[in-house]
Amino acid sequence: MAKEKVITSNDVHLYYGDFEALKGIDLDFNKNEITALIGPSGCGKSTYLRTLNRMNDLIPGVKITGDIRLRGQDIYASSQDVVQLRKQVGMVFQQPNPFPFSIYDNVVYGLRLAGVKDRAVLDEAVETSLKQAAIWDEVKDKLHESALSLSGGQQQRVVIGRVLAVQPEVILMDEPTSALDPISSTQIENMLLELRGQYTIILVTHNMHQASRISDKTAFFLQGRLIEFAETKTIFLDPKEQETSDYISGRFG
Secondary structure, rough: OOOEEEEEEEEEEEEOOOEEEEEEEEEEEEEOOOOEOOOOOOOOOHHHHHHHHOOOOOOOEEEEEEEEEOOOEEEOOOOHHHHHHHHHHEEEEEOOOOOEEEHHHOOHHHHHHHOOHHHHHHHHHHHHHHHHHHOOHHHOHHHOOOOHHHHHHHHHHHOOOOOOHHHOOOEEOOEEEEEEHHHHHHHHHHHHHOOOOOOEEEEEOOHHHHHEEEOOOEEEOOOEEEEEEHHHHHHHOOOOHHHHHHHOOOOOO
């Protein structure tokens, strides 16, 4: 049975001024799968990730061509509400970036922006989201303390809870564990495996072991091109392209 596609991208080029950073990327993402984007630094994987919720719009001089659709809707159409898009396609960055508010206020931030005022609804969203983010038991007695008082791994899970609270369909993650210790990284990986049943997750990672452990599919980028995209097992055990094999085996990168 064919999997349901959530995001499709076709012939995506991105230019910073005259520099072509993405060179015709064709890549689709299925519902309830984790896709890892791998490749050496500067290969375009984070740039590509940011095209999927129009984060590159914030950079002067960027030009994007091609076609990116969320459930068939052109996300670059002039009629697209970018705020709404970023609710549907949430983003988690490399460095944990909680706001300088309480844990509670961090999690409900997006809901309040959307006009939700009902305390019972907000309370429920906080508990549900922080449980999904596997941190509820650690913070439930200090929801009104500053999120900045938490450890890096806890901050990152609160940030993930903040993204989950607005009930996105897709979660983009740009090396979400690279700034964290191994125990925190493992907690987040286990959480992502749980979340996969409800979300489509697209993850940029430098960590080969992480990609092989948690992703269903892997895309290998090199110098702004998509070299190979397949089931993760295939990419790691039987890659079709020599460049993929060289990268996986540590010959460069």
